[in-house]
Amino acid sequence: MTGPLSSGCSRPPVPLRLVALACLLAIALSVPALLSRVAAERQVDTLDVALVDSALRTWEDARDVGDQRALATRLTDAGVRTVVVGMVSVSEHLQSGALVAVVGSGRRGRGPVPKELAGPGPATVLRGRTGDQVFARVVDGLRREFGDRVTVATRPSPAGPVPYVRVDGTKDVSGVSLGYDVDRLRRLVAVGFRVVVALPTAVESRPSWLRREVDRAVRLTGSTTVLALGPLPFADRPADAAAFAEFLAARRLDLAVPDLGPTPGAALYAARLPGRIVRAHVVPVTRQSVRDLDRLVVRGHRAGKERGVSLLVVRPSPALSPARATDGVSELASRTRAELPAGLRAGPPTAMPAVEPGLASQLAAFGAALLVLAVAGAWLVGTPVPFPTVLKRRASSAGPSLEWRALPRGAVAVVWAAVGLIGVGALVSGRLVLWQLVTLAVAVAGASLGVLVALGMSEPPAPQRLPRRTLAAYGLGVLVATTTGLVVAALGSRSVMLVGAVPFLGVKVLLLAPPLVVAVVGALRVGSGTPRWTVDLAAVARRVRPHHVLAALAVLGAAGYYLVRSGNSGIAPGPELWLRDALDQALYVRPRFKEAFLGFPALVVALAGRWTTLPRWMWGAVAAVGTASLVDTFAHFHMPLALELLRSAYSVVIGLVVGSLIVWWWRGRKKDADVSDGAVRSPAEVSPS
Incomplete structure (x- = not known):
């Protein structure tokens, strides 16, 4: 199959005006769900700084009441108005010396009992x-956990009887919670x-004991918020977890959960x-971070403006001296509250209001998703695809043969119907995982379609x-x-996703699939110039050279690094982290590097240059990194929609400028080369090729 499609520069399979109208209709269908989300996001505008109780307790051990009050006044004046109080455990009494492990609980050897x-x-055995x-x-506390396995006895001493307790069947009881x-x-x-x-991370007892403690x-403190710094209570016991969640709702208590990393049980509670x-958001204060408080601020x-965080929990390292920890925490809290970005104010932590779109809004968002999938499928109809065919064996035939056929509408319709x-x-x-699969399919299709549509706007025109x-x-x-990003945002506009309890399914797939789709489509259209050929794997293997293997490994390594560095916990070099912080301060929200400095510049180069077919598609595959990243920005459901739009706008504008500069430099370089060679060329031949 030969012709315009094989060059990637034919008449578009779907009229461009129809593509634009479909985008506008999809946005209109997404508006109801997006409006309910925006209304909820506008109400989360406070940022509170809290200090963990264990750090404060350590600092006060050697101080009298007057010193404690002075320290409390200093912290509250600096902006630390909230303290996170956890349960006392056996380990804390072991560390303070109130208990001594004679046998077990980290004790090596035995002592007198x-x-x-x-x-x-x-x-x-504890003394x-x-x-x-x-x-x-x-x-x-031990009897509550272990029942009749607990035995108590005493030994006489000059100061009085010394108490001992034995717990049979366990060598470590240091993690047992003793309440508040x-x-x-x-x-x-x-x-x-x-x-x-703060809730305990592990509760072996019945929920009734935890309910009484909380x-x-x-009631003593007037607290309205409970915090889970680790797995939520009864995360592996759904019935008990449901009962405890109902207790929190009945007491009108807000539940705070960390913003980074999945918290076991968060989806059930949310x-x-x-x-x-x-x-x-937990802020660790260490010796190194004290020297660079700017980065922590x-x-x-x-965290507050991009991830909807309303509670910053400061946790000083035990390695810090009390004086240095106090200075670091005070300065951090003071600067955090004094330099709040626009849209945030200091105040008690605020819960995200409930966002549960009605059936009409869900149907509208689902219709928008089907519309994006339909346009993407229609664009792929007619793509040349190699199909195996049975040929009579000839002397020149060394293996199975393939021939090109156009991708039929029926195959695309079947995939579309399956997603529907x-x-x-x-x-x-009501299965959320099914809804997420639809969201992922739309995200991949729309991110790929963005590049295919841009490349499909006919053959590169004349220079003027x-x-x-x-x-x-x-x-x-x-x-x-x-448009795809807004549809994805509408599909994810529900409470469990907006608070981060259920993250977007398939982030890595979304980031990798569109470049792969564009590359495959380009390879199919470029390679369709030969109507039929014979597949000889042995001959292909004989042509492989070491530099081919090295190139393949380099591509795989780049793809692996691209995936590993993505996400909140992705790796990034120090200079890039510094640049991120600088851009955050200068632009309120930084553009994503994959969009602004890689994907969108590549799209400009692919469109502006008079490339031969293969390089054009190679640039297009790189450009799909940008469109995939843009859609992924909207899949960060915990991020306010206004900031997602602002971040994307920065990336689009910067990508256009950077790409234009690359094209301008390349053309100047070609002109200089032509002049030095004494060649006479038309203006059209001076463009990148």
């Missing part, structure tokens, strides 16, 4: 202090701190607590028409990608 507690088998009230509370320190809570409230109650703590989820602000059925199943069953035609093609490709 009462005869009543000596015996074979694995066990933990308390004479007359200390801590020991009774520890015993109560009531006296501690009262002191924090007395000096003017707000309290956020209820007592919030589904049962719509409108009561607060996003939190910038990243704290970034998955979407209908998601609407009927080049700028206008290039801008038109660039604008249409950007419109398709942005």
Whole structure:
């Protein structure tokens, strides 16, 4: 199959005006869901700085009451108005010396124990202090966890009887929670701190005990927020988790969850607590970070404006001296609250209001998704695809033969219908994973379509028409990608996604698939010039040279690095991190490098240059990195929609400027080469080729 399609410069398979109208219709269908999302996002505008209780407790151990009050005043004046208070555990009493592990719990070897507690088998034996009230509370907590496996005895001493406790069947009880320190809570409230109650990361007891502890703590402190710094309670016990979530809802308590990384159990709790989820960000203060507080301030602000974080939890390192930790935390809190970006204000943590689009909004967003898929499928109809064919064996035939055929409408329609059925199943069953599969399919199709549409705006025009035609093609490709992003944002406009409890499914697939789709389509259209050929794998293997292998490994390595560095936890070199922080401060939200400095400049180069067919498609495959990244920006559902649009606008404009500069430099270079060679060429031949 030969002809215009094989060069990638034919008449577009779908009229360009129809593509533009389809984009506008898809945006209109997405508006209802997007409006409900924007209304909720506008209400999350506070940023609170909280300090973990364990750090404050360490600093106050050697101070009298007057020093404690002075320290509290200094912290509150700096902006630390909230303290995160966790449960006391056996490990804390072991560290303070109130308990000593005689057997087990990290103890190596054995020590003297009462005869009543000596015996074979694995066990933990702890020794308390004479007359200390801590020991009774520890015993109560251990009996709650281990029941009749707990035995208590004493040994006489000159100062009085020394208490011991043995727990049979376990070698470590340091993680057992003993509840909240009531006296501690009262002191924090007395000096003017707000309290956020931290939930334990592991609860072996029944939910009733945890409910009693939390209820007592919030009544004493007036707290309205509980925080999960690790796995949520009963994450592996859905029935108990549901009961505890109902308790939180009945007490009108907001649940704060970390913003980075999946939190076990977050999806279950978020589904049962719509409108009561607060996003939190943990800020570690170490020796190194104290020397560079600017970076912590910038990243704290970034968490607030880009990820909907309303609670910054400052956690100083135990390696810091009390004085240095106090100075670092005070300066960090003061600068964070004093230099808040526009749109944020200091105040108690705010929960994201519930966002649950009605059936009409969901159907409209689903219709927009089907529309994008339909245009993408129609654009691929007629693409030359190699099909195996049976030929009579000839002497020249060394293997199976292939011939080109146009991709039929029926095959595209079947795929479109399959995605539609998955979407209908998601609407009927409420299964979020099915809805996410539809979202992923739309994202990949639309990101690929943006580049294919831009490249398909007919053959490169004459030089005098080049700028206008290039801008038109660039604008249409950007419109398709942005439309896809808005449709994806509409599909993800529901509470469990907006608070980050359920992340977007298939981020890596979205980032890799569009460049691969564009590259494959280009290879098919370029290679379709030969109507039929014979596949001889042995002959292909004989032609492989070491530099082919090295090139393939380089491409795979680049793709791997491209994927690994993507995402909130992706790797990035130090200079790039510095540049990100600088752009955040200068532009309010930084453009994504994959879009502004790679993908969109490549799209301009592909459109503006009079390339031969193969290089044009190679540039197009690189350009798909930009459109995929733009769609992925809108798949960051926790990011406010206005910031997603602003970030994308920066990328589009910067990409256009950078790409134009590359084209201008390349043409100047070609002109110089032609003059030095003494060649006489037409203006059209001076363009990149």
